[in-house]
Amino acid sequence: MLLIKHGRIVDPGQNRDDYADILIHQGTIVQLAPRIDPGTITGVAGGKSSDLQVVDASGTIVAPGFIDMHTHLREPGYETKETIASGCRAAAAGGFTAVACMPNTNPVNDNKVVTTYIRCRAQQEGCVRVYPIGAITRGLQGESLSDIGSLKAAGVVALSDDGEPVMNSDLMRRALEYVKHFDLLVISHCEDKTLSAEGVMHEGLVSTRLGLPGIPSAAEDVMVARDVILAEMTGSRLHVAHVSTAGAVDIIRRAKMRGVHVSAEATPHHFTLTDEAVTSFDTNTKVNPPLRSSADREAVRQALLDGTIDCIATDHAPHGTGDKDLEYGRAANGIAGLETAVALTLSGLVHEAGMSINRAVTLLSTNPARLLGVAGGTLQQGAAADITILDLERESIVNPARFRSLSCNTPFGGRKLVGGPVMTIVDGTIVWEDHERAT
Amino acid sequence: MTLNTHHILGLEHLASQDISLILDTAQEIKRLSPCAFAREAPLRGKTVINLFYEPSTRTRMSFELAGKTLGAEVLNFTTASSSIVKGETIKDTVLTLQALAPDFIVVRHSAAGVGSLLAPHVSASIINAGDGGHEHPTQALLDLLTIRENRGAIAGLRVAIIGDITHSRVARSNIWGLTKLGADVRVAGPATMVPSHIEKLGVSVFLNVEDAIADADVVMCLRIQLERQNKHLLPSLQEYARFFGINEARITHAGKTVMIMHPGPLNRGVEMSTPVADGPQSFILTQVSNGLAVRMALFYLLAGKGVPDAAH
Numbered sequence: 001m002l003l004i005k006h007g008r009i010v011d012p013g014q015n016r017d018d019y020a021d022i023l024i025h026q027g028t029i030v031q032l033a034p035r036i037d038p039g040t041i042t043g044v045a046g047g048k049s050s051d052l053q054v055v056d057a058s059g060t061i062v063a064p065g066f067i068d069m070h071t072h073l074r075e076p077g078y079e080t081k082e083t084i085a086s087g088c089r090a091a092a093a094g095g096f097t098a099v100a101c102m103p104n105t106n107p108v109n110d111n112k113v114v115t116t117y118i119r120c121r122a123q124q125e126g127c128v129r130v131y132p133i134g135a136i137t138r139g140l141q142g143e144s145l146s147d148i149g150s151l152k153a154a155g156v157v158a159l160s161d162d163g164e165p166v167m168n169s170d171l172m173r174r175a176l177e178y179v180k181h182f183d184l185l186v187i188s189h190c191e192d193k194t195l196s197a198e199g200v201m202h203e204g205l206v207s208t209r210l211g212l213p214g215i216p217s218a219a220e221d222v223m224v225a226r227d228v229i230l231a232e233m234t235g236s237r238l239h240v241a242h243v244s245t246a247g248a249v250d251i252i253r254r255a256k257m258r259g260v261h262v263s264a265e266a267t268p269h270h271f272t273l274t275d276e277a278v279t280s281f282d283t284n285t286k287v288n289p290p291l292r293s294s295a296d297r298e299a300v301r302q303a304l305l306d307g308t309i310d311c312i313a314t315d316h317a318p319h320g321t322g323d324k325d326l327e328y329g330r331a332a333n334g335i336a337g338l339e340t341a342v343a344l345t346l347s348g349l350v351h352e353a354g355m356s357i358n359r360a361v362t363l364l365s366t367n368p369a370r371l372l373g374v375a376g377g378t379l380q381q382g383a384a385a386d387i388t389i390l391d392l393e394r395e396s397i398v399n400p401a402r403f404r405s406l407s408c409n410t411p412f413g414g415r416k417l418v419g420g421p422v423m424t425i426v427d428g429t430i431v432w433e434d435h436e437r438a439t
Numbered sequence: 440m441t442l443n444t445h446h447i448l449g450l451e452h453l454a455s456q457d458i459s460l461i462l463d464t465a466q467e468i469k470r471l472s473p474c475a476f477a478r479e480a481p482l483r484g485k486t487v488i489n490l491f492y493e494p495s496t497r498t499r500m501s502f503e504l505a506g507k508t509l510g511a512e513v514l515n516f517t518t519a520s521s522s523i524v525k526g527e528t529i530k531d532t533v534l535t536l537q538a539l540a541p542d543f544i545v546v547r548h549s550a551a552g553v554g555s556l557l558a559p560h561v562s563a564s565i566i567n568a569g570d571g572g573h574e575h576p577t578q579a580l581l582d583l584l585t586i587r588e589n590r591g592a593i594a595g596l597r598v599a600i601i602g603d604i605t606h607s608r609v610a611r612s613n614i615w616g617l618t619k620l621g622a623d624v625r626v627a628g629p630a631t632m633v634p635s636h637i638e639k640l641g642v643s644v645f646l647n648v649e650d651a652i653a654d655a656d657v658v659m660c661l662r663i664q665l666e667r668q669n670k671h672l673l674p675s676l677q678e679y680a681r682f683f684g685i686n687e688a689r690i691t692h693a694g695k696t697v698m699i700m701h702p703g704p705l706n707r708g709v710e711m712s713t714p715v716a717d718g719p720q721s722f723i724l725t726q727v728s729n730g731l732a733v734r735m736a737l738f739y740l741l742a743g744k745g746v747p748d749a750a751h
């Protein structure tokens with residue numbers, strides 16, 4: 001039994017922001033009340049008070065566990081970059097109680113065997129919940145549909161060809177139609193490959209200065225527009241991954257006003273950095289979609305505040321130095337984001353941009369749980385005991401050498417952040433705790 | 440006076456005093472006879488490695504001759520004889536070369552920013568001999584020397600750069616150098632080859648070549664890369680020549696004493712017509728000889744030597 005006392009409960013799903021105690025038993029929240037006395041517990045939970053572990057959450061925020069709906073765990077196939085075990089440890093240390101992992105593994109998660117393998121490995125070695133996402137198309141080739149029904153039966157929570165767009169519009173249309181029967185979310189990596197072509201960074205003043213081939217914002221905007229039109233045509237649910245442009249924000253905002261079933265996510269690197277970061281030619285800034293202009297960053301921040309964008313997702317994309325210590329054009333795309341995402345959100349959005357903590361929790365927990373249809377996302381009595389505890393004032397300096405991830409490709413090394421996770425609880429068990437925090 | 444930099448990666452981050460010092464030094468070197476250097480061999484005992492990942496004749500030969508004239512050992516490392524075919528990364532190659540303790544590494548590579556990638560790993564001075572579409576500082580320096588020699592100064596001159604601005608490292612380095620020294624820089628070319636926001640680098644953008652070169656002191660043509668023809672940028676070279684090429688009729692829009700320049704190699708009949716290329720206003724061959732002087736000046740200054748004394 002676990003009793004969390006004196007915390008500020010922030011649970012947007014219940015519209016709650018007050019001080020209360022939480023009692024957890026056998027992985028479930030059994031009581032949420034203004035004051036729970038350890039002495040009175042036996043009768044309530046049916047357990048023995050000698051098993052009771054008490055967490056003093058004074059001065060912290062107790063939130064439903066954060067869910068990252070966009071992670072690359074790299075296993076099977078690329079275990080030198082990350083494994084399910086190491087990725088889960090990184091997630092826990094970053095304040096996430098669950099991650100949804102993208103299917104671009106080797107072999108690709110386009111069949112029930114791979115899905116089952118990932119779920120088994122997660123059960124054996126993962127300290128947080130792992131939700132596999134299946135491929136929309138076989139082998140991520142964009143040519144024919146995966147066995148979507150079998151993937152669903154094996155346990156995928158959504159579909160995506162992330163890393164690659166489904167360039168064929170008819171195939172995307174059929175995917176959106178076919179998933180209706182299985183009620184799966186389609187997550188789209190929106191990029192018109194004929195426009196992004198050989199680009200390696202955002203096309204703008206900085207690419208002009210550096211002479212690096214650019215990826216125009218239109219490469220994303222065109223595809224978001226297409227997918228919104230197809231979602232509207234089919235009536236299916238569309239989720240736009242890693243929104244990076246002002247144009248995409250505008251298209252999504254207008255689609256939502258029309259009642260299209262579209263949702264969207266943004267990453268911490270897109271709401272924090274701009275293409276100016278590429279000036280150093282540091283390949284840790286190389287990511288797809290690329291870091292955009294400051295106007296794009298402002299549009300993404302505004303969309304996170306006003307509800308146009310529904311979730312914050314990390315797009316955690318671990319790569320070893322062998323994949324990054326190269327010419328800018330040849331270096332791999334991606335940022336290892338699990339261990340910085342929550343702190344960047346609190347620092348950049350809550351402290352700097354004035355976002356309410358309620359909104360931040362909505363973006364990191366309530367909405368991802370609702371969109372994926374998974375456990376958590378709430379602290380209601382009877383819910384799974386997945387909890388993230390935050391300290392809004394905790395100061396930290398990003399130190400990639402200490403990442404739990406097997407990779408440390410981050411452009412945030414050395415950055416000072418204010419606010420961050422201090423404890424992660426999954427299924428009633430403390431899976432990570434910040435032992436360095438001054439108490 | 441000495442340079443305030445250990446590497447020459449580009450003109451964007453080179454101070455205008457440093458640019459002027461390099462030009463002054465090159466000017467002095469031109470005044471001296473090559474025999475003076477043969478006697479003194481100011482770079483005796485120094486090693487230059489030419490690390491060329493892209494084909495180059497004139498730039499590599501110019502660096503080689505510059506190093507040898509000053510008495511340095513010059514080693515050439517080109518893709519044909521390199522181990523990159525064996526899958527070695529450029530960082531590993533440079534660490535290997537660093538173990539030979541060279542004093543200079545001259546690098547040309549198709550990747551922008553390759554100098555920034557390598558600089559932290561070596562003690563040698565890195566001289567960028569062209570990195571992708573980023574910079575080609577020695578080309579711009581020789582262009583600046585050619586202009587200054589002819590006009591006396593750069594400030595106040597009207598310079599038009601014509602052609603594929605987007606993919607040109609020569610254009611970028613010249614834009615930085617010319618604007619730092621006070622020239623009025625104009626660019627023109629097919630709209631598919633003029634990058635967005637280029638005006639924010641301090642240049643004016645023109646749709647018509649005629650307008651760009653009106654009353655210009657210098658017209659600098661850029662090479663149209665034939666190998667880029669599959670990239671939807673141009674219908675044909677004939678169209679380019681007709682609407683953007685510098686020919687005898689079009690050049691009349693420029694000043695009567697206009698300097699015509701081209702970094703080479705020249706596609707005759709495309710970027711400029713043969714009469715213009717071979718005409719009295721053409722400085723193409725002067726550019727090549729000035730390239731040698733500029734590269735000697737860079738070796739000289741980076742080796743910690745002051746301006747050579749003409750009295751010797």
